Amino acid sequence: MNVCIVGTGYVGLVTAACFAEMGSTVCCVDVNEEVVRNLCNGKVHIYEPGLETLVKRNYSEGRLTFTTSLADGLKEARVVFITVGTPSDEQGNCDLRYVDAVAREVGQKMTSPKIVVDKSTVPVGTADRVRSIIAGELEARGEAIDFDVVSNPEFLKEGDAVSDFMKPDRVVVGTESEESAAVLKELYAPFARSREKLIIMGVRSAEMTKYAANCMLATKISFINEVANICERVGADVSEVRMGIGADSRIGYHFIYPGVGYGGSCFPKDVKALIGTADEYGYEARLIKAVDTVNNDQKLVLASKIKEYFEPQGGVKGKTLGLWGLAFKANTDDMREAPSLELIRELTALGMKVKAYDPIAGERAMDILKDNSLVEIVDEQCEALSGADCMAVVTDWNQFRNPDFEQIKALLTAPILFDGRNLYAPDKMAQAGFAYFSIGRKP
Ligand code: NAD
Ligand code: UGA
Numbered sequence: 001m002n003v004c005i006v007g008t009g010y011v012g013l014v015t016a017a018c019f020a021e022m023g024s025t026v027c028c029v030d031v032n033e034e035v036v037r038n039l040c041n042g043k044v045h046i047y048e049p050g051l052e053t054l055v056k057r058n059y060s061e062g063r064l065t066f067t068t069s070l071a072d073g074l075k076e077a078r079v080v081f082i083t084v085g086t087p088s089d090e091q092g093n094c095d096l097r098y099v100d101a102v103a104r105e106v107g108q109k110m111t112s113p114k115i116v117v118d119k120s121t122v123p124v125g126t127a128d129r130v131r132s133i134i135a136g137e138l139e140a141r142g143e144a145i146d147f148d149v150v151s152n153p154e155f156l157k158e159g160d161a162v163s164d165f166m167k168p169d170r171v172v173v174g175t176e177s178e179e180s181a182a183v184l185k186e187l188y189a190p191f192a193r194s195r196e197k198l199i200i201m202g203v204r205s206a207e208m209t210k211y212a213a214n215c216m217l218a219t220k221i222s223f224i225n226e227v228a229n230i231c232e233r234v235g236a237d238v239s240e241v242r243m244g245i246g247a248d249s250r251i252g253y254h255f256i257y258p259g260v261g262y263g264g265s266c267f268p269k270d271v272k273a274l275i276g277t278a279d280e281y282g283y284e285a286r287l288i289k290a291v292d293t294v295n296n297d298q299k300l301v302l303a304s305k306i307k308e309y310f311e312p313q314g315g316v317k318g319k320t321l322g323l324w325g326l327a328f329k330a331n332t333d334d335m336r337e338a339p340s341l342e343l344i345r346e347l348t349a350l351g352m353k354v355k356a357y358d359p360i361a362g363e364r365a366m367d368i369l370k371d372n373s374l375v376e377i378v379d380e381q382c383e384a385l386s387g388a389d390c391m392a393v394v395t396d397w398n399q400f401r402n403p404d405f406e407q408i409k410a411l412l413t414a415p416i417l418f419d420g421r422n423l424y425a426p427d428k429m430a431q432a433g434f435a436y437f438s439i440g441r442k443p
Contacts, residue, residue: 001025001187004077006070006102008035010046010265010334011119011154012083014161017051020058021166022190028066029073039066047333047360050162070102071109079183080106081117081152082130085265092272094123103130107137113146115180119154121214121270123277124207127151127174150175150184151203153210158264159331166191171198174206211277214270215288220255221262222294228258228440229301238440239422258439260339260394260420261298263328268295268337299339302392302420303346305437309390309416317351322388322412324381325395325421327361335364339420340394348374357384359397382411390416393423405432 001024005016008030020026030036035045042059044052058064067073074080084098099120106116116134118127131149138145151174156164171192173184181200192198201209228238238258246253262268271292278285310316328338335341338361344354353374358365362377369375378384381399385391385408393400401423409415409432417429419438429436 001183002076002078003027003187004029004070004073004080006030006073006080006082006106007084007098007120008032008039008066009083009085010048010158010161011156012081013039013044013046013055014048014051014156014165015081015083015119015154016064017054017058018162018165018191019187020063021054024063024187025076026058026064027073027077028064029068029070030066031068033068036066036068047331048161049159049331054162070105074106074110074114077114079115079117079187080110081119083119083154086120086122086269087265088269088272091276092269093276094121094269094273096122096126096129099126099130100133103133104137107134108141110134110138110145110147115148115150115183117150117152117184118207119152121153121210121266121273122151122207123211123273124204126207127203148175148177148180149203150177150180151206152184153206153213155210155213158334159329168192168197172206172209173198173200174203174209175200176203211270211274214267215274215291217255218262218267218271218295219287219291221257221259221267222291222298224256224258225261225298225301225439226294229298231440232442235442236440237442241440258422259298259396260302260343260439261295263299263337263339265334265336268292271295299342300346301439302339302394302418303343305418306347306352306390306392307350309418309435309437315350316347318353319389320353320355320387321347322385322391323354323356324358324384324391324393324400325397326356326358326365326377327395327397330395330397333360333364335361335368338365340365341368343392343394343420344369344372344375348372355384355386355388357381358395359399361395382407385411387411387413389413390418392418392420394420396421396423405429405434409433 003024003026005012005028008028016026016028042056082102086094089095127149171188175181231238245251275285326340355376357378366377415434417434417436422438
């Protein structure tokens with residue numbers, strides 16, 4: 001099948017490479033000339049395990065092409081995926097300007113019937129909005145070309161994007177058209193091999209499903225973080241509690257790891273967007289608002305522990321924090337809404353210096369933090385700790401899981417470790433002579 005993907009970010013490029021890998025002919029369109037140029041030269045601009053190999057192979061075998069021209073991308077395509085960003089606007093609502101721009105251009109440039117698919121995460125009602133934008137442009141051109149707008153939200157997570165796309169738990173397609181449903185079924189047949197994996201539903205239900213899924217997952221995280229905060233106060237250990245509740249199959253062990261709050265390009269913005277949508281329809285989403293509030297506070301929990309520790313010594317001013325991890329989670333270079341940024345902002349505002357290391361996200365972090373003279377980003381894990389007064393871990397990269405604690409002690413001026421991901425065992429840390437502080441566990 002001939003497919004056009006508009007927007008070659010985490011979702012667009014993965015979708016394109018995976019469709020091409022399964023035999024579709026895919027043309028990717030992006031407005032960013034540098035991104036397109038690099039992709040044509042086999043250089044992938046985002047870090048996503050397994051993606052570069054897929055992109056290179058399918059590009060060299062001719063099933064995957066890249067262009068900045070939407071008109072070229074549309075020419076042969078039966079299906080057009082919109083996979084551009086949908087960030088929060090200043091009020092926290094979903095900013096649809098990029099989706100609108102693509103819809104306008106599709107309406108202006110399409111020359112044959114199309115199925116236009118909203119894969120970006122968009123508020124309920126956006127398919128209708130895209131439909132009316134395209135219809136308006138066609139009318140202005142005096143053309144009557146058949147098209148449909150379908151919702152096909154994406155559930156992949158960064159770091160596992162290729163495997164999530166290749167082996168999805170489900171593929172949701174929102175459409176009222178049997179013909180569109182049949183085309184999407186054919187396209188997804190190699191991925192959703194068992195029949196029940198492809199779920200066809202109404203367009204608005206599909207749009208709502210995406211927000212409900214992300215808000216449910218965010219709720220699990222804020223819930224366990226709240227439990228962790230209570231555990232600390234009552235002398236319980238959240239890791240034990242997690243095991244205890246996870247054993248109940250109705251609850252499960254997954255996605256209830258406490259930490260420094262959820263970050264990333266999706267949960268924070270999607271939680272806020274659903275609150276905004278509910279508000280628009282006159283409903284106050286109280287539970288989802290609480291999820292957001294708990295998360296905002298959780299991003300500052302580690303900074304509070306650090307401030308509290310140094311309080312008797314005159315505060316953190318002039319002290320240095322050695323920081324491991326900058327990305328919002330392991331296996332990604334994505335810095336969007338990363339909890340590390342809140343921690344750094346909070347501590348440097350008080351005059352603390354931060355020497356930080358991340359295996360992949362250092363360069364992106366540098367772009368964001370370059371004006372903060374108290375921050376230094378280094379290329380080596382040990383270098384971040386050398387001469388620091390304490391250390392903190394905020395990203396759960398595997399390479400941080402089993403470090404040489406004797407070496408760490410030799411690098412730091414004092415053995416003090418703040419663990420935002422509960423990577424280490426408190427009793428072992430005590431044996432190793434560390435002052436050790438984690439999330440929801442006794443020091
Ligand atoms: P991204 O920011 O990584 O990529 C978006 C791309 O779209 C950029 O390369 C940009 O240059 C391009 N673009 C913008 N306007 C364009 C236009 N008019 N024409 C062509 N290209 C244009 O975004 P992302 O992280 O892939 O997210 C895309 C959407 O998918 C969002 O709605 C997001 O919520 C959703 N989503 C993301 C993930 C994820 O893990 N990142 C997972 C599921 C869903
Ligand atoms: C999330 C969802 O998991 C995807 O299904 C969804 O498609 C995507 O958002 C999206 O809509 O963009 P992602 O943001 O890539 O994917 O990463 P997650 O693995 O979900 O992690 C999100 C945040 O929650 C990270 O900061 C992570 O560290 C944190 N987290 C996750 C916890 O603190 N505890 C957990 O138990 C799990």
